[in-house]
Amino acid sequence: MKKGVFLLLIAAVSALGGLxxxxxxxxxxxxxxxxxxYFNLSDALKGWVVGSALLGCFIGAIIAGPLSIKIGRKWSLIISAIFFSLSAYGSGLPEIFPQSVSMLVFFRIIGGxxxxxxxxxxxxxxAEIAPSNIRGRMVTYYQLAIVIGFFVVFLATYYIGKDLTIEENIAFGWRQMFWSELVPSLMFLILxxxxxxxxRWLALKGNDDEALVVLKKINEDEKDALKEIDLIKKSINEDNDGVKVSYFSKAIFVIIAxxxxxxxxxxxxGINAVLYYGADIFEKALGFGKEDVLAQQILLAFVNLVFTFVAMFTVDKFGRKPLLYIGSIGMIVGFLLLGVSLxxxxxxxxxxxGVLMFIASFALSMGPVVWVLLSEMFPNKIRSVAMSVAVAAQWAANYIVSQSFPVVMGSETNNSAPWNGSLPYFIFIAFILIIVFVTYKFIPETKGKSLEEIEGFWK
Incomplete structure (x- = not known):
C-alpha cells in the first residue's frame, strides 16, 4: 500500500470518530x-433526555486524558467505539426488554x-501521526466528518420515518433511528x-523502535522519519529532566489556559444555538412558516458542509490565524445582518x-481550525491532559450556550425595544471580537511546523 493511501486510511478511520x-x-x-x-414526556423530562448526552460528553472528555496516557490514542478510540455501539443499541432496546426513561438516559450518557x-x-x-505539511488538512477531516455525521443522520432518520405511520414511528420507528448508528459505530470499531x-505515544512510553517503524510507513523519505524520531526523543528528554510536570506552574498553566x-x-x-435551535430561529425569528423550516435546515447543513471543505483545502495553504481572522469577520457581519434586521x-x-453567512464563516474558521490548533499547540508531555481539559471546557461551554439561549430568547428584555429578538446575536458578536483579540495576542501560527517546533514557541 502506498504511504499516501496508508495515511489517508488512518485519517479516514480516526475521523469516523467525528462522524x-x-x-x-x-x-x-x-x-x-x-x-x-411513546414515554409521554413532560417538557422537563424531554429536555433531560435530549441533553443528558452532554453530561456524558463532559465526563468522557475529563477521563479521556488519563485514559489516553495509560492505554494510548488508538485504544482510547476503540473504547469510544464500544461506547457508541452500546449506546446505539441500548437507546432503542427492543420491546421485549423493559425500556424506561431512565434506561434511555443511561444509554444516552454512554453515547456521550x-x-x-x-x-x-x-x-x-x-495530529500526532500526520506529516507537518498536511497536518492541518488531515485534522480538518475530523470537523468535516462531524458535519457529514449531522447531514447523514438527518437523511437516515428521514428515510426511516417517512414510510412509517405516525403510530408506527411512535411504537418502534424511533428505536430504528437509534439502531442506524450501529452501522458506522461497528465499522469504526473494526477498522x-x-x-x-x-x-509520539509510543516514544513517550519508551518504544522508540516501534515509533520509528510507524514513522517510516508514513513519511515518503526515510530520512524524514529518522529526523522526526530524533526531534520527538529530544523533546521528551527535555521534558523528562527529572522534574515532575506541574500543571499549575506558570509556563504550563498559561499554555493550557x-x-x-x-x-x-x-x-x-453561538454555533450550537443556531444548530440546536435552527428550526425555532427560522420559524420564530425569521418568520418562515413550518413548511419552509425543513428546506432551510437542509440549506444550512449544505452550506456548513461546503465551507468545511473550503477550510480543509486552505488551512495548510493560508495558515490557521488568517482563517480565524477571515471567519471572525464573516461571523460578525452575518450576525449583524440578522441582528439589525430583527x-x-x-x-x-x-x-x-446573515444566518447562512455566519454558518459559512464558522465552518471556514472556528469549526475546523480550533480542532487543528488544539491538537498541535500543546507540548508532547502535557498534550493528553491539556487536550482533556480544553475539550471538557468546550462541552461545559456547549451546555451553557444550549441552556441559556432559549432563556435569553424568551426574556422580556430581548423581546422588547430596542432589541426586538436580536440580543443573543449581539452577545455572540461580543465573544467573536474576543476571538480576534485572543488570536492576535496569544495564538501561534503553526502552519508547516512539526509538533516539536511548535513546542519551542512556548519556551
Missing amino acids: LFGYDTGVINGAQFYLTE LGIGVASMNAPMYI LFFVPKSP IGTVLSMLQQFT QQENVGMVSLI
Whole structure:
C-alpha cells in the first residue's frame, strides 16, 4: 500500500470518530418527537433526555486524558467505539426488554462518554501521526466528518420515518433511528484494529523502535522519519529532566489556559444555538412558516458542509490565524445582518443570508481550525491532559450556550425595544471580537511546523 493511501486510511478511520460525534448528537433530534409521545414526556423530562448526552460528553472528555496516557490514542478510540455501539443499541432496546426513561438516559450518557473520549483523542491522534505539511488538512477531516455525521443522520432518520405511520414511528420507528448508528459505530470499531498506534505515544512510553517503524510507513523519505524520531526523543528528554510536570506552574498553566479559552470561545460564537435551535430561529425569528423550516435546515447543513471543505483545502495553504481572522469577520457581519434586521422588524432574505453567512464563516474558521490548533499547540508531555481539559471546557461551554439561549430568547428584555429578538446575536458578536483579540495576542501560527517546533514557541 502506498504511504499516501496508508495515511489517508488512518485519517479516514480516526475521523469516523467525528462522524459518530455528529451522528450521535443529531440522532436524538430526529427521534425525540416520537419517543416523547411513546414515554409521554413532560417538557422537563424531554429536555433531560435530549441533553443528558452532554453530561456524558463532559465526563468522557475529563477521563479521556488519563485514559489516553495509560492505554494510548488508538485504544482510547476503540473504547469510544464500544461506547457508541452500546449506546446505539441500548437507546432503542427492543420491546421485549423493559425500556424506561431512565434506561434511555443511561444509554444516552454512554453515547456521550463515547463522544467525549473521541472528541479529544481523534484529532490528537491524527495530529500526532500526520506529516507537518498536511497536518492541518488531515485534522480538518475530523470537523468535516462531524458535519457529514449531522447531514447523514438527518437523511437516515428521514428515510426511516417517512414510510412509517405516525403510530408506527411512535411504537418502534424511533428505536430504528437509534439502531442506524450501529452501522458506522461497528465499522469504526473494526477498522480501528488496522491502524497503528501514535508514534509520539509510543516514544513517550519508551518504544522508540516501534515509533520509528510507524514513522517510516508514513513519511515518503526515510530520512524524514529518522529526523522526526530524533526531534520527538529530544523533546521528551527535555521534558523528562527529572522534574515532575506541574500543571499549575506558570509556563504550563498559561499554555493550557490559552487552549481552554480558545476551545470555549468556539462554543460562545453561538454555533450550537443556531444548530440546536435552527428550526425555532427560522420559524420564530425569521418568520418562515413550518413548511419552509425543513428546506432551510437542509440549506444550512449544505452550506456548513461546503465551507468545511473550503477550510480543509486552505488551512495548510493560508495558515490557521488568517482563517480565524477571515471567519471572525464573516461571523460578525452575518450576525449583524440578522441582528439589525430583527431590530428593525424587517426579517426576510437579508436575515437568512446573515444566518447562512455566519454558518459559512464558522465552518471556514472556528469549526475546523480550533480542532487543528488544539491538537498541535500543546507540548508532547502535557498534550493528553491539556487536550482533556480544553475539550471538557468546550462541552461545559456547549451546555451553557444550549441552556441559556432559549432563556435569553424568551426574556422580556430581548423581546422588547430596542432589541426586538436580536440580543443573543449581539452577545455572540461580543465573544467573536474576543476571538480576534485572543488570536492576535496569544495564538501561534503553526502552519508547516512539526509538533516539536511548535513546542519551542512556548519556551
